Amino acid sequence: MQTQQQRRNWKPIIQQFDRAIGKKGVIRRKEELLTYECDGLASYRQRPALVVLPKTTEEVAAAVKICHDNDIPWVARGAGTGLSGGALPVEDCVLIVTARMNRILKVDLDNQQVVVQPGVINNWVTQTVSGAGFYYAPDPSSQIICSIGGNVAENSGGVHCLKYGVTTNHVLGVKVVVPDGSVVDFGGQIPEMPGYDLMGVFVGSEGTLGIATEITLRILKTPEAICVLLADFETIEAAGAAVAGIISAGIIPAGMEIMDNLSINAVEDVVATGCYPRDAGAILLVELDGLQVEVAAGKKRVAKICKEMGARSLTTASDSETRLKLWKGRKAAFAAAGHMSPNYFVQDGVIPRTKLAGVLKEIEALSERSGYAIANVFHAGDGNLHPLILYDESVEGAFEEVEKVGGEILTLCVQAGGSISGEHGIGADKNCYMPQMFNEVDLETMQYVREAFNEKGLANPGKLFPTPRTCGEAANAQKIAQMKGAQLF
Numbered sequence: 225m226q227t228q229q230q231r232r233n234w235k236p237i238i239q240q241f242d243r244a245i246g247k248k249g250v251i252r253r254k255e256e257l258l259t260y261e262c263d264g265l266a267s268y269r270q271r272p273a274l275v276v277l278p279k280t281t282e283e284v285a286a287a288v289k290i291c292h293d294n295d296i297p298w299v300a301r302g303a304g305t306g307l308s309g310g311a312l313p314v315e316d317c318v319l320i321v322t323a324r325m326n327r328i329l330k331v332d333l334d335n336q337q338v339v340v341q342p343g344v345i346n347n348w349v350t351q352t353v354s355g356a357g358f359y360y361a362p363d364p365s366s367q368i369i370c371s372i373g374g375n376v377a378e379n380s381g382g383v384h385c386l387k388y389g390v391t392t393n394h395v396l397g398v399k400v401v402v403p404d405g406s407v408v409d410f411g412g413q414i415p416e417m418p419g420y421d422l423m424g425v426f427v428g429s430e431g432t433l434g435i436a437t438e439i440t441l442r443i444l445k446t447p448e449a450i451c452v453l454l455a456d457f458e459t460i461e462a463a464g465a466a467v468a469g470i471i472s473a474g475i476i477p478a479g480m481e482i483m484d485n486l487s488i489n490a491v492e493d494v495v496a497t498g499c500y501p502r503d504a505g506a507i508l509l510v511e512l513d514g515l516q517v518e519v520a521a522g523k524k525r526v527a528k529i530c531k532e533m534g535a536r537s538l539t540t541a542s543d544s545e546t547r548l549k550l551w552k553g554r555k556a557a558f559a560a561a562g563h564m565s566p567n568y569f570v571q572d573g574v575i576p577r578t579k580l581a582g583v584l585k586e587i588e589a590l591s592e593r594s595g596y597a598i599a600n601v602f603h604a605g606d607g608n609l610h611p612l613i614l615y616d617e618s619v620e621g622a623f624e625e626v627e628k629v630g631g632e633i634l635t636l637c638v639q640a641g642g643s644i645s646g647e648h649g650i651g652a653d654k655n656c657y658m659p660q661m662f663n664e665v666d667l668e669t670m671q672y673v674r675e676a677f678n679e680k681g682l683a684n685p686g687k688l689f690p691t692p693r694t695c696g697e698a699a700n701a702q703k704i705a706q707m708k709g710a711q712l713f
Contacts, residue, residue: 232316234273237294241276241318244286249324251275260319263304263311264366267569267623268652272299272313279324281399281407281437287320288435289405297682300431302342302374305366307570308651310378310430314686320435322373328352329438337396337413338441342373349441358443361388364647365555376436379428381647383479383511383554386605388444390647392427399438400426403683413440425673430649431684433677447513450478451523452547455535456504460484460600463506464580466533467604470510470526471577477526478511480605481554487599487612490560491553499539499550508535508604509554511547557601558612564599565614569623571630572648573637575607586636587611594629608646609637635660650688658690 241250251257252274261269273296278284291298298318301311313319325341328348332338333356338349346367349360363382364370370380376398381390388394397411411423426433457463463482470477483491488500488507500507508530512522527538541547553560561568575583584600587609591598599612613629615622634644638660645654658667671689675681 232273232296237290237296238274240290241274241287244290245276245278245283249277249279249283251277260301260304260321261313263301263306263309265307265309265312265651265653267567267617268309268312270313270315272317272319275319275321277321277324281401284320284322284325284401284435284437285405285407287318288401288403291318291682292404292680295680295682297685299684300373300377300435302371302377303345303369305370306374306378306649306651307572308378308645308649308653310649310651310684310687311374312652312687314684322371322435322437325373325437326371333358335413336443336445338443340372340439340441342371342376342436342439344372346370346372346375349443353443354446357446359446360394360441360443362391362394365558372439372441373436376427376439377429377431378647378649381603381606381608383481383551383603385603385608385647386480387476387478387513392424394442395423395427395439396442397440398423398426398436400434400436402434403678403680407437408434411440415442428649429674430651430688432674432688434683447478447515447519449516449519449542450511450513450547451519451540451542452550453508453510453512453523453526453530454499454539454541454550455508455510455527455530456501456506456537457508457534458505458536459534460506460584461581462534463508464577464584464604466508466530466535467580468577469529469533471605473525473529475512475522475525477522477605478513479509479603480511481509482600482602482604483507483509483554483557484600486564486597487557487560487601488553490564490599491556494560494563495552495556497549497553500553501537504536509550511551554601557599558610561599561612561614565597566616566618567614567623568599569613569615569626569630570648571609571611571613571633572645573609573611573634573642574644574646575609575637575640575642577605577607579640579642580604580607583609583636583640587633590629590632590636594625596626596629598629603646606646607642609633631657652687655686655688656690658688 261271301321322342326343330339364380375391597614602609615626
C-alpha cells in the first residue's frame with residue numbers, strides 16, 4: 225500500500241515553495257533532509273518530506289499558506305536544541321526552519337527592549353546590549369546555541385528564572401504567522417496590554433498555534449553587584465535542605481543550582497574547573513545580585529545558612545572571571561554526561577522545594593532498582609529537576625526501559641505536587657503523561673483553544689496533547705463533537 229507521501233504529487237508543491245522562498249531556501253534531497261530528522265531528543269527520528277528556510281515574515285506566511293491550501297502538516301524548528309521532541313518532524317510534513325531569520329531588528333535602550341527575529345541566538349541578545357549595561361535574563365544552559373524562537377515556543381527558563389522568571393516574563397510582543405497563513409500581532413511594547421492575553425497563550429504553545437517571526441524582548445539593567453557562592457555537602461539531601469532554608473529566610477537569589485556527585489565528577493573530567501570537590505555528595509551554587517550593600521548582606525546570610533545545614537566548605541566570587549569559572553561546570557553538565565555514557569535520557573520535572581530531599585531519595589532508589597545510573601543536575605530554587613538517565617542504546621531494549629524510568633520520575637513529580645515540565649516542554653516525549661496532571665475536561669478545553677488557531681490541525685500535529693492511541697481520547701470524540709455542536713465553548 226502506498227503511503228500518503230508517495231501518493232502526494234510533490235512536484236507542483238515544491239515549485240510553489242521555490243517561487244515563495246527561492247530554490248536555495250528549499251531542501252528536498254533525502255541525504256540533506258536527514259540533518260533535520262530530530263531535535264535534541266535524538267532518540268526520536270522522522271525524516272520530513274521537505275524543509276524550507278524562510279528569511280522574512282512574508283516568506284513564513286507564504287510557506288504556511290501553501291501548507292494550509294494543500295492540507296500538508298508542518299512543524300516549526302529553530303536551532304533544533306529542544307529536548308522534548310517538540311520540533312520532531314511528522315510523516316509527510318514540511319519543516320519550516322527559522323535559522324536564517326537571525327537579525328536583531330531594533331535595540332531600544334530607553335525603553336529597555338530589543339526586537340529580534342526568531343533565529344537569533346539567546347546569548348546574542350546580551351552580547352548586543354551588554355556594552356550599554358543591559359542583559360537578557362532567561363539563560364538556558366544551551367544559550368550559546370539555542371534560538372529565541374525556540375525559547376518562546378517552549379517557554380524556556382535557565383539559571384536566573386528563580387528571581388527573574390522564564391521567557392514569558394520577558395516577552396512584550398510577538399508577530400505571529402497563524403496556521404492559515406495570516407499575520408497577527410500579540411502583545412505590544414508595554415508589559416500589560418488590554419484585552420485577552422493572547423501572547424500569554426502563545427508563549428509555550430510549542431509551535432501548535434503558529435510561528436513567531438518578530439519578538440519584542442524586555443532587557444534588564446546589569447546589577448550593581450553580583451556574587452556567586454559555592455557550597456559543598458556530604459549528601460544531596462543536605463544541599464536540598466540548604467535551598468529550602470535560604471528561601472524560607474526570605475532570600476531570593478538570582479539563581480540556585482545543585483549538582484550531585486556523579487555530575488560533579490563528570491564535569492571535572494571534561495572541563496576541569498578545579499572548583500568542585502570530587503568527594504562531595506553535592507554542590508550548591510548560589511548567585512546573588514543587586515545593590516552592593518544588599519549583596520554583601522545576602523552573602524553573609526546565605527553562608528551562615530549553608531554552614532548550619534552542613535556545608536563542608538564555602539567558596540565565594542565577586543569578580544567576573546572567577547564567577548564564570550564557578551558556573552562553567554554547571555553550564556557544561558549536559559555535555560559532560562555524554563562522556564559518562566554512550567547515551568543519556570534527560571527529564572524535566574518540577575517539584576515543590578520542600579519535597580526536594582524526599583523526591584531525590586526516591587530517584588536514587590529508582591536508579592538502584594532499574595540498574596541505570598542517574599545524574600542529578602537541577603534548578604534547585606524553583607524545584608526544576610533535570611535527571612540524566614545514563615544508558616547504552618546499542619543494548620537491545622535499553623531505551624524502552626529508560627523511557628519507563630523517566631516516566632516514573634515524572635509520576636513522582638506529579639505525586640509530590642509538581643509538574644511534568646518546567647522548561648523543556650511536552651512535545652512528543654511527554655504528551656501521554658498529560659492526563660496525570662489534567663482531567664478530561666481540562667484537556668478538551670485546551671484543545672478548543674488550539675483548534676481556534678489551528679482549525680485543520682496542521683501545525684505541529686501529535687505534539688503536546690495525548691493521542692487517542694495512548695490516552696483514550698477516541699472514546700470521547702463523540703462527546704466532544706456534541707459539546708461543540710451545543711456551542712458550549
